[in-house]
Amino acid sequence: MIQFRVEKKSARLHDPRKGFELVEIESEVRYDPLTGESARICHFSLSAPPPTEIADIVAASRGHCPFCPERIATVTPRFPEALLPGGRLARGDALVVPNLFPYDDISAIAVLGREHFVPMDAVPPQLVIDGLAAARDFIGVARRELADGEGFGIVTWNYMPPAGASQVHPHLQVVVTRNPGNALARSLEAAARFGSRTGRAFPAELLAAERARGERWIGERGAIAWLAPFTPTGLLGDLAAVFRERATVLDLSDDDVADFAHSLAEVLAALAARGLWSFNLCLMPAPFGDTSGRHWLTARLLPRFYLNPRLHVSDVAYLHLLLEERFAMLYPEEVAAALRGALPGLAR
Ligand SMILES: [Zn+2]
Numbered sequence: 303m304i305q306f307r308v309e310k311k312s313a314r315l316h317d318p319r320k321g322f323e324l325v326e327i328e329s330e331v332r333y334d335p336l337t338g339e340s341a342r343i344c345h346f347s348l349s350a351p352p353p354t355e356i357a358d359i360v361a362a363s364r365g366h367c368p369f370c371p372e373r374i375a376t377v378t379p380r381f382p383e384a385l386l387p388g389g390r391l392a393r394g395d396a397l398v399v400p401n402l403f404p405y406d407d408i409s410a411i412a413v414l415g416r417e418h419f420v421p422m423d424a425v426p427p428q429l430v431i432d433g434l435a436a437a438r439d440f441i442g443v444a445r446r447e448l449a450d451g452e453g454f455g456i457v458t459w460n461y462m463p464p465a466g467a468s469q470v471h472p473h474l475q476v477v478v479t480r481n482p483g484n485a486l487a488r489s490l491e492a493a494a495r496f497g498s499r500t501g502r503a504f505p506a507e508l509l510a511a512e513r514a515r516g517e518r519w520i521g522e523r524g525a526i527a528w529l530a531p532f533t534p535t536g537l538l539g540d541l542a543a544v545f546r547e548r549a550t551v552l553d554l555s556d557d558d559v560a561d562f563a564h565s566l567a568e569v570l571a572a573l574a575a576r577g578l579w580s581f582n583l584c585l586m587p588a589p590f591g592d593t594s595g596r597h598w599l600t601a602r603l604l605p606r607f608y609l610n611p612r613l614h615v616s617d618v619a620y621l622h623l624l625l626e627e628r629f630a631m632l633y634p635e636e637v638a639a640a641l642r643g644a645l646p647g648l649a650r
Contacts, residue, residue, distance in 0.1 A: 303500055304511040306532050307333040334533040336504055337492045341533035341628035342621070350577040351538065351607035359463060360419040360470055369413045369471035378402070378411075385447060391440050394432030398440045398476065406479045408444045412437045412457075414472040422461065422581070423574035429472065430563035437476045438551045438559070444478040445552075445590055454482040454587055455551050462580035464617070465606040486586050490597055497596040505544055505598040517635045520569075521648030524561030528569065528648060530638040534630035536604045537617045538578070539637035541569060545599040549588035553599065562601070564647055572644040573605055580606040 309331045316322040329344040364370070368377045378399040380389025385408075391398040395416060401409040414433045420426070434457065441455035458475045460467040482490070496504040512519050512529050520528040525546045534540055543562065548554060554562075570581070582604040588597040609615040621627045642650075 303502065303507050304335045305333075306335055306511075332533045334531075335508065336496065337488055339488075339533070339626075339628075341535070341630065343534065343630045343633055345633070346631045351579075351609075352611055353577065354579065354608060354611040356462075356579055363470040364418050367418055367469060367471045369411075369469060369473060370418050371416045374399075374413060378413075381410075386440070386443055391436055391443070393436035393439060395429065396432035396436040398436050401475065406477050406481065408447055408478040410437075410440055410444070410476040412440070412474040412476055414474065418471050420472050421574070422579050423571045425472075425567045425570050427560070427563040427567045430566055431559055433472075433474050434551075434554070434559050434563065435556065437474055438554055440476055441478055441551055448478065448480065448590075451590055453478060453480040454486070454589055456482065456486075456587065457551055457585045459581070459583040461583070462606075464580035464608055465582045465604075467580075482587075482589075489586065490588065493596045494594075497594065503595045503598075505546075505600070506595075509544060509546070518638045519650075520638050520641050521645055521650050523565045523648050525558055526561050526565060528565060528641075528645075530634035530641075531602075532634060533628060534632070534634050534637075535602070535628045536606070537609070537629065537631050538605055538607065539630055539632045539634055540605065541603040541637070541641075543601040543603070545601075547595065548599045549592045549595075549597065550590060550599060551585060551587055552590065565645070566601075566603075568645045568647050569603065569641065572641050575644065576640070578605045578607060582606060 311329045311331065313327045315325060315327065317325045329342060331340050331342055333340055368374065374397065379402055381400050383389065397413045398410050399413065401411050412433045415429045420429065437457045445451050445455065456477045456479065461472065462470065493504045509527050518530045518532060520530065522528065525548060527544045527546065529542055530539060531542050545558065548558065583601060585599060585601045587599050607617055609617050621629045
């Protein structure tokens with residue numbers, strides 16, 4: 303029912319590194335089992351990003367950070383009372399405030415804790431628990447602003463500048479919208495088509511198939527299953543966490559939030575041990591109120607880096623942005639194998 307389709311490619315060239323011997327260099331194109339969209343895997347030698355001086359970035363950003371405790375109350379905005387009584391929503395050490403640069407009707411930031419910089423190898427699970435629970439609670443309140451309550455509650459995290467974060471201080475974006483973005487819209491349409499064609503829920507079939515094959519399966523904790531997607535998104539691979547039978551962030555219990563936070567912290571530490579220090583995270587939901595079971599809430603975790611820090615070479619280029627072709631230098635099976643041994647808190 304699930305197809306993992308691969309096309310092998312082979313480039314022939316006289317290689318100056320081998321005395322101009324004729325060599326064949328293999329690559330492959332894979333097709334996403336849900337959407338059919340393609341991704342390329344070219345097995346270059348770079349398996350870890352070059353080092354960057356993170357301490358300089360942290361020091362340069364601290365003095366004018368709007369999210370540090372001494373400034374947050376005076377420089378971050380407040381929501382109108384009608385939308386959110388009190389104007390801001392606190393939960394533990396997390397604080398939800400409006401995004402001063404909103405990109406939708408309801409566009410918020412969940413500031414994670416009082417520490418300006420949290421290293422990726424030591425993200426406290428409680429920081430994520432407070433932030434995600436606050437985001438969930440805010441979405442529950444803000445959803446009432448949507449006509450008929452229809453739309454999406456999307457939670458994302460850009461961590462550190464290679465991922466597009468303009469603030470080093472850890473923070474989530476929380477958007478309540480009728481416009482879920484092209485990638486999520488395509489996934490939802492494809493999941494609906496899969497359901498109509500087969501009578502089955504795609505995420506259930508995918509998890510069963512990946513677990514049986516095992517090569518991209520990483521492990522699970524509570525309702526959350528971690529795997530490396532068959533069609534990778536990032537140059538050094540990426541990961542997905544599928545929340546079984548949960549459609550939206552509003553469906554998450556406190557236990558689900560804690561299971562996600564603990565497993566995410568472990569995964570981030572394992573990625574940091576490979577030299578990674580930045581990532582994008584997006585929790586991709588079904589629409590509010592969806593009970594079809596055809597899409598399960600899925601977190602996509604995408605490590606980001608400078609391909610060459612000295613020259614400021616980005617890890618995305620025309621392929622990703624203009625041709626919308628994903629491109630990786632590591633096979634997802636390698637990414638999963640490297641992580642499986644490094645995550646004691648996940649059950650196989
Ligand atoms: Zn700060």
